[in-house]
Amino acid sequence: MTAPVDQVMVSVTEGSxxxxxxxxxxxxxxxxxxxxALGVVTGTAEVKAIPALQxxxxxxxxxxxxxxxxxPY
Amino acid sequence: MTEPVEVETTGRFLVLLQEDAVEEGLxxxxxxxxxxxxxxxxxxxxxxxxPELGVAVVSADPNLLAELNNAAGRPGPVQIVEPERVVHAxxxxxxxxxxEDVAAAADExxxxxxxxxxxxxxxxxxxxxxxxxxxxxxxxxxxxxxAGRAITTRSFIxxxxxxxxxxxxxxxxxxxxxxxxxxxxxxxxxxxxxxxxAGKVLSNAGSGSDGGIxxxxxxxxxxxxxxxxxxxxxxxxxxxxxxxxxxxxxQRALAKGTLIIAAAGNAxxxxxxxxxxxxxxxxxxxxxxxxxxxxxxxxxxxxxSADKIGQIDVCAPGVDVYSSFKLPETYRRLRGTSMATxxxxxxxxxxxxxxxxxxxxxxxRLVGTALRLPLPSTDIGAGLVQAP
Numbered sequence: 495m496t497a498p499v500d501q502v503m504v505s506v507t508e509g510s511x512x513x514x515x516x517x518x519x520x521x522x523x524x525x526x527x528x529x530x531a532l533g534v535v536t537g538t539a540e541v542k543a544i545p546a547l548q549x550x551x552x553x554x555x556x557x558x559x560x561x562x563x564x565x566p567y
Numbered sequence: 568m569t570e571p572v573e574v575e576t577t578g579r580f581l582v583l584l585q586e587d588a589v590e591e592g593l594x595x596x597x598x599x600x601x602x603x604x605x606x607x608x609x610x611x612x613x614x615x616x617x618p619e620l621g622v623a624v625v626s627a628d629p630n631l632l633a634e635l636n637n638a639a640g641r642p643g644p645v646q647i648v649e650p651e652r653v654v655h656a657x658x659x660x661x662x663x664x665x666x667e668d669v670a671a672a673a674d675e676x677x678x679x680x681x682x683x684x685x686x687x688x689x690x691x692x693x694x695x696x697x698x699x700x701x702x703x704x705x706x707x708x709x710x711x712x713x714a715g716r717a718i719t720t721r722s723f724i725x726x727x728x729x730x731x732x733x734x735x736x737x738x739x740x741x742x743x744x745x746x747x748x749x750x751x752x753x754x755x756x757x758x759x760x761x762x763x764x765a766g767k768v769l770s771n772a773g774s775g776s777d778g779g780i781x782x783x784x785x786x787x788x789x790x791x792x793x794x795x796x797x798x799x800x801x802x803x804x805x806x807x808x809x810x811x812x813x814x815x816x817x818q819r820a821l822a823k824g825t826l827i828i829a830a831a832g833n834a835x836x837x838x839x840x841x842x843x844x845x846x847x848x849x850x851x852x853x854x855x856x857x858x859x860x861x862x863x864x865x866x867x868x869x870x871x872s873a874d875k876i877g878q879i880d881v882c883a884p885g886v887d888v889y890s891s892f893k894l895p896e897t898y899r900r901l902r903g904t905s906m907a908t909x910x911x912x913x914x915x916x917x918x919x920x921x922x923x924x925x926x927x928x929x930x931x932r933l934v935g936t937a938l939r940l941p942l943p944s945t946d947i948g949a950g951l952v953q954a955p
Contacts, residue, residue: 498588502642503777505812508819526778529785531823532816536778541588544642555811556642558585560846562780562801564704564735564773565833565903 497540501559502547504535510552511535518553521546580635582623585644592644593623599634600627640808673861679755680861681742681884681906685914687757690954692917694758699744699916700787700795701909702780703736705729705767707893710737712749721786722767723779732771734893738901739798740765741891743909743916751898755890757913757954758920764792769799777813780847784816788825793919793929795820795827796912798905800845802834805874807843809850817852824925826933828854828912830904831879832870841946842870844877851878854930857947858885858907865946869904872945881937882947883910914952921955 504523506514511530518535519525522543526536536559539547548556584592593614597603602613614625627635638645673680678688706720706729720729731737744763745756766783769775780799787795817827834842848855857879858866865871866886872878885907892899915933918924924932937950 498585498591498644500585500642501776501778503781503812505815527782529781531785531788532781532819534781534785534812534816536781541585541591541644548642554815557777557810557812558642558646559777560801560810561774561776562769562799562846564733564769564799564905 497542499538500541500544502537502539502544502556503559504537504547504556505554506533506535506552507554508533514550514552517550518547521550523547580625580627580632582625582635583646584623585646588644595638595643595645596623596625596635599638600625600631636806675753675889678747678753679889681888681910682755682757684863684884685757685910685952686954687913687917690917692921692955694744694761694913694916694920696762697758697794697916697920698762698764698790698792699758699912700764700766700783700790700792701736701740701743701912702766702768702783702787702795702797703739703799704733704769704771704773705731705736706740706765707731707737707891709894710891710897712741712746712891716763718763718765719790720765720767723782723786724767724770724775727767727770729765729767731767731893733769733773734896734899735773735798735905736765736767736769737893738890738899739796739905739909742888742906743796743913745891753889757910758916761913761916764790775799781816784820784827788820788823792825793925794912794915795825796909797827797829797847798903798908800830800832800848802832802845802870803843803849805843807846807849807876809876810847813847814850814852817850821852821926821930826854826915826926826929827852828856828908828915830908831855831857831877833868833903833905834870835868837865837867837869841873843873844870844879849877854880854911854933855948856880856904856908856911857882858902858904859883859947859951860886863940863951865942866902868902869946879944879946879948880934881911881949881952882940883907883914883952885910911952914954917954
């Protein structure tokens with residue numbers, strides 16, 4: 495059985511991109527998109543790796559991505 | 568306003584677990600509620616697990632609710648915690664017709680009631696020179712009312728181009744930046760000369776996730792859009808913390824001159840229940856927009872300031888709203904805080920053009936000039952947005 499995986503978003507301190515990316519990858523983040531204007535990285539990570547992502551220097555917050563759905567007409 | 572008092576609860580809690588991490592979630596629950604899954608002597612009163620649903624029903628001291636909610640707010644396998652409710656059959660009264668279903672009383676032969684309500688008809692501003700991003704289901708590129716308009720588009724949905732297969736995005740673009748004098752009246756666009764950026768962050772089925780939405784925000788900020796209009800969101804239980812990441816993003820966007828305006832949500836069933844402002848509009852640095860009808864009454868569905876976290880900032884027309892739609896229909900009347908949001912965003916464009924204000928100054932002018940109405944601030948915030 496494969497480990498549970500989360501779609502996550504990570505905010506980092508100003509100016510820490512792209513330096514922080516290597517550390518995030520090492521901590522278990524599979525990077526999807528780097529949003530430079532916002533200082534945010536999106537990607538996937540195993541659920542149990544989330545504390546390690548949170549501990550990376552320069553990381554502000556790690557959150558699961560929400561899904562949104564428009565109501566039917 | 569808090570949760571309506573008539574809701575009965577059982578003293579137990581429903582816990583939604585991440586569907587592929589049920590075991591991890593139960594371990595976290597046990598650590599909080601003081602049971603050990605491996606002890607083998609758990610009775611159904613203490614914890615019931617529905618693995619197929621990814622739901623657990625837990626008996627826990629009410630004092631533990633805060634801790635459970637904290638667990639749900641953190642990244643990890645515990646997603647949502649709600650008190651278990653007692654449900655009853657509906658009374659017939661609930662089926663009574665609501666006033667907003669009555670036909671609009673306004674004259675819409677020239678302009679929609681919404682444009683008149685926000686004073687767009689008496690404003691000299693047009694939105695010229697101001698960029699607005701609408702992050703939604705995309706854009707109907709063959710719509711006749713937008714021929715000749717410069718529209719920059721981009722899709723953030725894998726496998727779908729920006730063409731709007733849903734209609735919601737085209738409707739929102741129409742309200743915020745559509746024409747005043749289309750071949751077929753009425754005119755329906757607030758900032759009719761704004762430069763439009765149409766970002767597709769919701770699929771043709773109307774669904775999306777934070778990854779695409781944040782990518783759309785990044786695109787809009789990078790392109791210097793003064794306003795981002797987001798008629799999207801997820802409903803949340805009262806007391807849910809706002810997203811720290813969206814809050815950081817919204818603050819950084821404001822610092823770069825981009826104001827984010829989002830729909831409060833359509834989860835209320837007034838007058839019985841007022842639902843809290845959804846995600847991401849519940850972030851303090853994102854403008855949350857409520858919906859009113861043609862009689863300037865709050866829309867029955869409009870989410871409100873039901874907890875101390877998600878606050879309504881302003882209101883705008885959101886019932887019986889006529890605007891552009893995907894072909895072949897071309898036009899449609901819709902309701903929702905989704906329709907109120909582009910009215911507010913269009914007004915923000917006009918204020919940005921006329922005053923040069925950006926970021927927090929634009930926020931202050933939008934909220935400060937809103938028309939006060941005799942309705943609770945918990946429903947409509949400062950009031951009805953007004954064109955300069």
